[in-house]
Amino acid sequence: MILYTTGTGNSQSVAVRMAEMLDDKAVAVDYETSRVEARDEKRLIFVMPVHSWGPALFMMRFVRRCTFDKRYTEAWAVFVCGDNCGNADKIFAKALKKKGIRLVAAYSVQMPNNYILMKGFGIDDAELAKEKIANSELRVSQIVAAIQGHADDSVPMYTRGTKAWLKSGVVYPLFARMAVKRVRFRTTDACVSCGLCEAVCPTHNIRLVNGRPVWGKDCVQCVACIHRCPKRAIEYGDVSVDMGRYVHPDLQQNLHFVKTKDTQNTENE
Template sequence: MILYFSGTGNSEYTAKRIGKEIDDKIFNLFDKIRNRDFSAMHSERPWVVSVPTYAWRIPRIVEKWLENTKLTGNKDIYFVMTCGGSIGNAGKYLEKLCAEKKMNYCGCAGIVMPENYIALFSTPTEESALQIIEQAERIINDTAHVIKSCDKLVQSNISFGDKMNSGIVNGIFYPMFVHAKKFYATDACISCGKCAAVCPLNNVRLENGKPVWGGNCTHCMACICRCPKEAVEYGKHSHGLPRYTCKKQV
């Protein structure tokens, strides 16, 4: 079974592509995470977890869900991480997580997809995004082939910088940058509530028709990138940048 969490669609697309290649069913973790549902799940086939890369590791909200949820049946588990550039040394922490869950860590694949982290980086135009996805197709196919063959995914060439990024930098990044203080809605807001609906942590609510952000944010960028009127901004950085969601269909 393929489990996925996706803020703007990259990891969803990857999950669906791999699901199609290996003929396995996929499951969206959004409701599980949003509702803090840690009820056990079962699969006779190997588990595949498709997630975005947050500060060179899997999102902490997905890590917490995995820590608290019993996965029964098959003990093999693969990880597929979409990223804007690198997944760092994420495999080290995933291997430790699997050992704690008494599951067989079968490796992690990093797949470069269009940048969606509009809080810090520039997002691509739709044309550029489609080109990046096209370039990713071979890696997605290769990853699916390894999983289908029950071989292990190999994450090679781990540099000192990778170790630092997934370790010390990840630990600093979350408390310093991962918060909702800079999100706000402009006068273009139509009070549709989409930002609240797509938040995996119930961190956005409408007050007098306008969104208000709480203190429990994971920086998935769903609220800002999925707003139909581009009415959500993140400080001054997001001004004029295209909002990114994966437009390509499987």
């Protein structure tokens, strides 16, 4: 089973491609699931974006909350980043270990950047985004080969970047504790009350009040709402005003976040 979470579709595209290649299923993790059943002999694989040089908080919550079938003793993780991952692998391995699961290997895939919540950042230009998406195809094949035991040892499979201990050991915990509480999203007059932001928010943190989204205090900064708004009607304070928006060209809205009671009712069955 390939469990994934995504903000803008990069991780979804990796998970879906891996599922095709491994003849497995890609399942978007949700807020309700508390137990993950092993349905067959297939592997347990996690695919998630890197946030602040750590695993996406929504996936961390999922792992902490869930009970995993005892047959799952091993897992693989794929970190989908814009540049590099720091020690996201080690943080995730620790969380899995508490569940009695050994992280066999971690891989990274570079995909277009989607961080637009702070000055100095922004999405990649169209050419770079296209190049990263094109390169990701080969990368995913390499990852699948490695998982199947045919790793090409000459290819580095995880991009840690520099000062990983600082980024993941200091910045990520700060992000987890503080940044997520600074919910500065707002809507502009372009909002047409379609409710997509409410539907795609993994933590159910957005409610439409008088037709306009209102954000609560449980944001994991997945940035789905701000990028996926079809009218570009969401801003983050004033920081995002001059920044572009991004979604993966193959994003399947209905695959991202469908509320299921357990992972057996997968949305792409």
